[in-house]
Each structure stands twice: as C-alpha cells, then as structure tokens.
Amino acid sequence: MSLSRPPLGERSTLLQMNHVEKTFRGNIVALKDMNLTVNEGDFISLLGPSGCGKSTALRIISGLMQPTAGQIRWTGGQSKDDLGVVFQEPTLMPWARVVDNVWLPFRLRGISYNEVKDEVLQALKLVGLEKFQRAFPRELSGGMKMRVAIARAMVTKPRLILMDEPFAALDEITRHKLNQDLLALREAIGCTVIFVTHSVFESVFLSDRIVVMAARPGRVIRQLEVDAAYPRTEEFRTSAEYAAHCREASDALHQAIGEAA
Amino acid sequence: MSITDTGTETPLVDQEELDRARREKIMRMARWLLPSLVLILSVLAWHLYVTIAEVPHYILPGPGLVAQKMVEDWPLLWPAMVITGRLTLLALLMAVAGGVVLAVAFTQSKWAEMSFFPYAVILQVTPVVAIAPLLQIYIDNAFMAALLCAWIVAFFPILSNTTIGLKSADHNLEDLFSIYGATRWQKLRYLYAPTALPFFLGGLKIAGGLALIGAVVAEFVIGRAGTGLGLASTLLEASYRFNFGRLYAALILISVMGVVIFALMSTISYLALFRWHESALKRE
Structure with missing residues (x-):
C-alpha cells in the first residue's frame, strides 16, 4: 500500500497552529506566536537549541498541554485516535511482552488482541522485529526497543505521528539505520510526521520541511524546504544537494542560537 | 561456550573456566553445608554445656x-x-x-x-x-x-x-x-x-x-x-x-x-x- 505523495505545494491541510503561545508561571514564555501548517504526508522537523519550545509545541499538539493563547485546528476535527507518539526514551511497559506493548493503543480503545493480531504482527514485521514478538523489553537492545516504540506509534495508522528526539540516545550507526528505516516505513504506510531534533543532519536527511526555532522566547525563525526526492538512501548523505541543505539549515540554526545569546 | 575455528566440535574450555566451574560447584555445596555444620556444632555445644555445667532444666533445657x-x-x-x-x-x-x-x-x-x-x-x-x-x-x-x-x-x-x-x-x-x-x-x-x-x-x-x-x-x-x-x-x-x-x-x-x-x-x-x-x- 505505497502512497504517492502529492508535491509539497499541493497537499491538503491536516492541522493548523494559529498564533499559539505558551507562558509558564506568568512570565516565562516557552512558545511565542507559533504558526505552522501541517499537511497530509508532510515530514516536518522542528530543529533548534534546547529551550526553544520544540517539546512544548509537541505537547500542545498532542493535547497534553493547553496553549495560553491561540489555537490548533484539525481538518475534520480531532479524535484521540489521530495520534501516535514516540518519545526520546522507548517508553515500553517492562512487564509486557513486545506484542502486548504494540497492542496497547488498541487495547486502550477496548479492542481485543485477536481482532487486531494481524495489524500488530504487520507493524512488528515492518520494523523487523517479528521474531521478537514474545520477548520482554529488557531482552532487546536500545535500537530494537525504539523500533518497538515506533511500531506501537504507527500500528493504529494515526493521521499524525509525533516524535520527540527519538534517536538522540542512540549511537551513530544505529541512528543512521533507524533514519533509513523510518523513511522506508513512511513510504510504506504514508504517515504524516512531526519530528523534534537538535541534529541538523538528521533533520535534512528525514524531512521535507524544517522548522528552525530559537530560544528565549521559544519561537519559529525560519521554515526551510528540503525538496530532495524520496526515497532517500545512504548516498543522499554524501550528495552535494544534502550538503547544501545542511549548510542552509546550519546557518539558520546558528542564526537561532545567535539571536538567543 | 565457544567453538574452535578448526571445525572440531569440542568446546574450547581453558583452565580459567574450569577453575571457575569448580569454584561455583564448591560454593553451591557450601551454601548448604556451612549453615548445616554451624547448626550441628551449636546443638552439640549446647548439649555439652548443659551436661558438663549441670545446668538445671528449668534454666536451660538440653x-x-x-x-x-x-x-x-x-x-x-x-x-x-x-x-x-x-x-x-x-x-x-x-x-x-x-x-x-x-x-x-x-x-x-x-x-x-x-x-x-x-x-x-x-x-x-x-x-x-x-x-x-x-x-x-x-x-x-x-x-x-x-x-x-x-x-x-x-x-x-x-x-x-x-x-x-x-x-x-x-x-x-x-x-x-x-x-x-x-x-x-x-x-x-x-x-x-x-x-x-x-x-x-x-x-x-x-x-x-x-x-x-x-x-x-x-x-x-x-x-x-x-x-x-x-x-x-x-x-x-x-x-x-x-x-x-x-x-x-x-x-x-x-x-x-x-x-x-x-x-x-x-x-x-x-x-x-x-x-x-x-x-x-x-x-x-
């Protein structure tokens, strides 16, 4: 079920953030006037230094946090089935086997395992862990745990997957591999992703749009398009095109850090 | 457990591993033997003390x-x-x-x-x-x-x-x-x-x-x-x-x-x- 994504300018809107602000304890501005349009099929990276409000933006989109001002508008309204999430930690239930961890989003909707067995096993197969379905999380490596978390996020085929620095704690080799696999997954299931990262290289490799943010107060300072074609392979990492985009994103990031300092 | 690269199926066990296996075996036995020995010796000492010192049974029975x-x-x-x-x-x-x-x-x-x-x-x-x-x-x-x-x-x-x-x-x-x-x-x-x-x-x-x-x-x-x-x-x-x-x-x-x-x-x-x-x- 491969999905042909329309080009960037012709995608239908999934959600819009309008003048979203978040203030803590009355005077700490975590997020200032954020406007963002997320389209169906987008892979958007939120790139910025720590304290720039990336995670706050993600929490507001996920509904865990209410904005102080502004609003988020989902096309066709929002239901709790719309989201999948991957955190920086794999965040698996240590007492549950891999299959049961992936089944969780369905289970919380009151759907029995037998009804969704195929979906759960399919998701595990997509992340390459079908052989480990009976394992407990402690038996898996860090990268494998993260794959389970990704399988859990996409098993319900949500309209939007939020990823909060999911690969930050992994080693470089595992990280590259997971970057690749994530893109392959996206081709396979056609999901929309918002990906928080502080790595320029990762954001360029993965996304078709990069939202560069600055800190104090947290805000969007630039939006870049990475128009390189998918599927992107390891060769893309060494291409001139990749280097040019990295330079552009890197400059924007330096500007973000410079403005904050 | 490793296999030698010459293709033979005898596991390669060096002296160190043999020693470790032996130590573990002794430890397993000692875990039961030592407390049992202490128990037997204590009961024996108790018995000897009561008998030799002629402790009356309403103070300490044997x-x-x-x-x-x-x-x-x-x-x-x-x-x-x-x-x-x-x-x-x-x-x-x-x-x-x-x-x-x-x-x-x-x-x-x-x-x-x-x-x-x-x-x-x-x-x-x-x-x-x-x-x-x-x-x-x-x-x-x-x-x-x-x-x-x-x-x-x-x-x-x-x-x-x-x-x-x-x-x-x-x-x-x-x-x-x-x-x-x-x-x-x-x-x-x-x-x-x-x-x-x-x-x-x-x-x-x-x-x-x-x-x-x-x-x-x-x-x-x-x-x-x-x-x-x-x-x-x-x-x-x-x-x-x-x-x-x-x-x-x-x-x-x-x-x-x-x-x-x-x-x-x-x-x-x-x-x-x-x-x-x-x-x-x-x-x-």
Whole structure:
C-alpha cells in the first residue's frame, strides 16, 4: 500500500497552529506566536537549541498541554485516535511482552488482541522485529526497543505521528539505520510526521520541511524546504544537494542560537 | 561456550573456566553445608554445656529434652501452631486487602490521602502492645481481638509500599496513556498496578514477618486471660510452669513458621517478577 505523495505545494491541510503561545508561571514564555501548517504526508522537523519550545509545541499538539493563547485546528476535527507518539526514551511497559506493548493503543480503545493480531504482527514485521514478538523489553537492545516504540506509534495508522528526539540516545550507526528505516516505513504506510531534533543532519536527511526555532522566547525563525526526492538512501548523505541543505539549515540554526545569546 | 575455528566440535574450555566451574560447584555445596555444620556444632555445644555445667532444666533445657518435649507435646503444640498460623495468615490477607484498597484510594483521590494518611501513620507508630489490652476489653472474641492486633501491625508496610509504587509510573508512559485517551480505570489496571507490583511484593515480605510478630504479641497479651490461643500463649504458659522443654519447643516452632512465611513470600515475589523486573534478574 505505497502512497504517492502529492508535491509539497499541493497537499491538503491536516492541522493548523494559529498564533499559539505558551507562558509558564506568568512570565516565562516557552512558545511565542507559533504558526505552522501541517499537511497530509508532510515530514516536518522542528530543529533548534534546547529551550526553544520544540517539546512544548509537541505537547500542545498532542493535547497534553493547553496553549495560553491561540489555537490548533484539525481538518475534520480531532479524535484521540489521530495520534501516535514516540518519545526520546522507548517508553515500553517492562512487564509486557513486545506484542502486548504494540497492542496497547488498541487495547486502550477496548479492542481485543485477536481482532487486531494481524495489524500488530504487520507493524512488528515492518520494523523487523517479528521474531521478537514474545520477548520482554529488557531482552532487546536500545535500537530494537525504539523500533518497538515506533511500531506501537504507527500500528493504529494515526493521521499524525509525533516524535520527540527519538534517536538522540542512540549511537551513530544505529541512528543512521533507524533514519533509513523510518523513511522506508513512511513510504510504506504514508504517515504524516512531526519530528523534534537538535541534529541538523538528521533533520535534512528525514524531512521535507524544517522548522528552525530559537530560544528565549521559544519561537519559529525560519521554515526551510528540503525538496530532495524520496526515497532517500545512504548516498543522499554524501550528495552535494544534502550538503547544501545542511549548510542552509546550519546557518539558520546558528542564526537561532545567535539571536538567543 | 565457544567453538574452535578448526571445525572440531569440542568446546574450547581453558583452565580459567574450569577453575571457575569448580569454584561455583564448591560454593553451591557450601551454601548448604556451612549453615548445616554451624547448626550441628551449636546443638552439640549446647548439649555439652548443659551436661558438663549441670545446668538445671528449668534454666536451660538440653537439646535432647527439647526434642523429647517436641514429640511428647506434639498433640498440644500442633493445634496451637494451627491457630497461630491461621491468625497470621488471616491477618496477612486482611493486611493485603486493606493496604491495597487504601493505597488505591489514596492515589486516586488526593482528598482521601490528605484526610486519612496521618491516621494510618498514627495507627502504625502506636505500639501494638499498648493497644492490645484495649482490644481485649472491647472485643469479646479473643481470636478476633488478636486478629485485629496482628492486622494493625502488618498492614502499614503494604499500604506505604503500594502507595509509593502506584505513584512511581514512568511519566512518559502516563503521557502516552493520556494521549491514547485511557480512562482512570485503564491507567490503574494497565499502568499503575503493574508498576506498583514490585513495591507491593517488597511490602508483602515485610508484612509477612510482621503479621507473625503481631500474632505473637496479641497472644501474649490476650491469651493471658486463659483463652488458650496458639503457640505464643503455649510458650507463655510453659514459662509460668517452668516447663522449659515445652517453651523451647514452642519457640522453635514459631521460628520455623517465620522462616516458612518468609520463604513463601520470597517465592511469590520471584514468580511474579522473574520475567521482567531488575530485582529478580540474574546478571552475567
């Protein structure tokens, strides 16, 4: 079920953030006037230094946090089935086997395992862990745990997957591999992703749009398009095109850090 | 376990590994042999001391006399042990039920916790020996009074451990459950309860021992009224009659009960956790 994504300018809107602000304890501005349009099929990276409000933006989109001002508008309204999430930690239930961890989003909707067995096993197969379905999380490596978390996020085929620095704690080799696999997954299931990262290289490799943010107060300072074609392979990492985009994103990031300092 | 690259199937075991295997074997045997040896030597020393120093049996009976009393008085000791055992297990079961229900109530409702937690603490810190005589006055049935007494001692570790456990859930998992729209019940059932399990089991181990202590204290105080409760009453009565052989027999049986309860709780804990929890994992 491969999905042909329309080009960037012709995608239908999934959600819009309008003048979203978040203030803590009355005077700490975590997020200032954020406007963002997320389209169906987008892979958007939120790139910025720590304290720039990336995670706050993600929490507001996920509904865990209410904005102080502004609003988020989902096309066709929002239901709790719309989201999948991957955190920086794999965040698996240590007492549950891999299959049961992936089944969780369905289970919380009151759907029995037998009804969704195929979906759960399919998701595990997509992340390459079908052989480990009976394992407990402690038996898996860090990268494998993260794959389970990704399988859990996409098993319900949500309209939007939020990823909060999911690969930050992994080693470089595992990280590259997971970057690749994530893109392959996206081709396979056609999901929309918002990906928080502080790595320029990762954001360029993965996304078709990069939202560069600055800190104090947290805000969007630039939006870049990475128009390189998918599927992107390891060769893309060494291409001139990749280097040019990295330079552009890197400059924007330096500007973000410079403005904050 | 490695295979040599010449293709032969003999595992390559070097001297170091042989030594380690031998050491492990000795350690396994020593784990049983050493305590057994200490036991035998102690009993022997006890016997020799009593015989050589001619200690009168109403001061310290020899091991032979204790063994003899154990057999002779078995028709008396066994029913007493059953009573104490029933008292301890019932108190423990009630402590589990009460402790868990209260812990869930406390974590589900801040108001409940704020209102009642201080009183749970007061109940815990007031020495049970001081309450027991009162219970005896207000509750006609001696067994019920003793049960309540043992329960008061045993329930607090379950309550406090389970409460901490229920509050120890991974914050990201809590967020995840919220994002997926989990109900309060679902969070409790699928997140907080499994998180609390290792804490609860830790509390259970302590509560098992405390239930026995509570039962013994209750029998000391309440059984004095001639109601003829279990082992501890038997022990006390034997001391009044200078029947020290029976006293020691009863004491040994109480210890055995304590050991059995601890072993039982440890086994339950291991069976519940060995698949996933760090505390039950063998490390390489």
